[in-house]
Structure formats: structure tokens, C-alpha cells
Amino acid sequence: MNITxxxxxxxxxxxxxxxxxxxxxxxxxxxRLYVTVELxxxxxxxxxxxxTPVNGGDVIEFLYFMGGGR
Amino acid sequence: MLRIPASIYDDLxxxxxxxxxxxxxxxLGGTGDTVSAIxxxxxxxxxxxxxxxxxxxxxxxxxxxxxxxLAMLAIYHSHPETPARxxxxxxxxxxxxxxxxxxxxxxxxxxxDIKSFHIEAGNVEPEVIEVFNH
Numbered sequence: 001m002n003i004t005x006x007x008x009x010x011x012x013x014x015x016x017x018x019x020x021x022x023x024x025x026x027x028x029x030x031x032r033l034y035v036t037v038e039l040x041x042x043x044x045x046x047x048x049x050x051x052t053p054v055n056g057g058d059v060i061e062f063l064y065f066m067g068g069g070r
Numbered sequence: 071m072l073r074i075p076a077s078i079y080d081d082l083x084x085x086x087x088x089x090x091x092x093x094x095x096x097x098l099g100g101t102g103d104t105v106s107a108i109x110x111x112x113x114x115x116x117x118x119x120x121x122x123x124x125x126x127x128x129x130x131x132x133x134x135x136x137x138x139x140l141a142m143l144a145i146y147h148s149h150p151e152t153p154a155r156x157x158x159x160x161x162x163x164x165x166x167x168x169x170x171x172x173x174x175x176x177x178x179x180x181x182x183d184i185k186s187f188h189i190e191a192g193n194v195e196p197e198v199i200e201v202f203n204h
Contacts, residue, residue: 007136034165036125043125061129066095066145067115067122068160070152 001056012054021049024062034065071198072144072170072186073104079201081108083182086148086174089113095121097128098144098172099135105143107135113147120159121147144186146172153177154185156194164189170197 002011005027012018012026020039024032037044038061044052054060074082078098085094092113099107109131113121135142145166154175156164164171167190175183186197 007133031165034163036128038125038129043129061132063125063128063132064165065122065163066097066111066128066166067120068147068157068163069117069120070093070149070157070159 003054003056004059006061016053018054019050020044020052020054020060023054023060024049029062031064035062036065037062071103071200072172073200073202074098075105076201076203078105078108079184079199082146082172082174082184085110086150086176086182089148089150090176091118091150092116093118093121093148093150094174095123095145095147097131097142098146098170099131099138099140100143101140103143107138107140109134118150142166142169144170144172146174148174148176150176154183156187156189161189161192161194172199 001014002009020037024035029035040059095113096111097109098105111123111127114124115122154173156171156173170186171189172184172186186199188195188197
């Protein structure tokens with residue numbers, strides 16, 4: 001099936017068990033605690049990463065927390 | 071090396087001064103090693119010691135950069151009262167791969183200091199900034 005990840009259409013194997021969290025793992029995204037995900041235009045609560053399925057046609061954006069301090 | 075047009079370099083200084091005594095933050099976009107766009111971001115912490123960008127605004131900037139064929143080249147923030155060097159927290163939270171981290175120090179108000187760094191896995195490497203006129 002095809003999904004769009006950070007603006008790029010990507011073909012991934014069908015997997016009914018795939019969640020946002022497992023997708024990030026498949027993509028080798030490290031430090032996932034600091035990743036924010038937007039799914040089809042809506043920011044996804046972190047608590048839902050492990051239970052939200054990835055469906056064909058989904059548009060997924062992810063980026064890292066940007067912050068710091070002196 | 072990071073090449074920054076003088077107009078954007080001046081805007082970095084202006085942003086830091088306008089936000090003083092709070093930290094300000096933003097994103098620079100461009101192509102290769104050359105900056106061509108600045109995005110002033112909201113510091114949701116509104117703090118003198120910390121900054122945090124708002125995810126919705128971050129996504130908006132990333133999409134705008136993509137639409138313009140630009141890449142995110144740098145994340146900047148100001149240090150209102152401390153030198154232009156990354157703090158322990160700056161290093162720990164430098165998570166976005168492949169970008170420069172710019173710090174604008176107002177510790178000496180008469181001489182604003184801007185430095186750029188590459189920070190990967192806790193390692194900090196200074197980077198030369200070249201300011202150029204169009």
C-alpha cells in the first residue's frame with residue numbers, strides 16, 4: 001500500500017498490525033519519545049502512537065521536538 | 071560552512087534584540103549550505119532560559135520549505151545573558167539530524183555574537199558562518 005511520509009509517497013508492505021509507533025521503528029527513527037507526528041493533518045497524541053493503525057493513503061509527517069535552554 | 075545573506079543575519083540579531091530578555095527561536099531554510107529564508111518561531115516557553123517551538127508551527131514551516139524546494143538548514147535561538155555556546159540542554163535536545171544549530175548571544179549587548187554548530191549524538195563541532203551581500 002502507499003502512504004505519504006514527510007511529503008514523499010512511499011510503498012510499504014501491507015501489515016494490519018502496523019501502528020504509527022511501529023512504522024517509526026521500521027523507518028529507524030531514533031529517540032521516538034521526542035518525535036511529533038501529524039496524521040492526515042492532525043497532530044497525534046503521543047499516547048496514541050502505539051494504537052493508531054497506519055492505513056493506505058495516510059499522509060504522515062513527523063519531526064523532532066525543537067527546544068533547548070541555557 | 072553556513073552561508074547567510076547579510077539581510078537574514080541582521081534579522082537574526084534584530085529578532086534576538088526584539089525578544090530580549092526572553093529567548094527567541096526560529097528556523098533557517100535554504101539550499102546546500104546557503105540560507106535564503108528565515109522563519110521566526112514562537113517560543114512557547116516564553117522564558118529567559120529556555121525555548122520550545124510549537125509543533126503545529128514547525129509542521130507549517132516544514133511544509134512551506136518543501137513547497138518552495140528548500141531544506142531546513144538551521145535551528146536558531148538566542149541566549150539573552152549567556153555566551154554563544156550550546157548548553158547541556160541544547161546538546162541533549164539537538165535531535166534534528168543534518169541541521170546547524172545557531173546561537174545568538176546578547177551577553178554583551180554592544181557586540182552580538184552569533185555562532186553555528188553541528189551537534190550529532192552529543193558531539194559539538196563549531197561551524198564557520200559566512201555572511202554575504204546579495
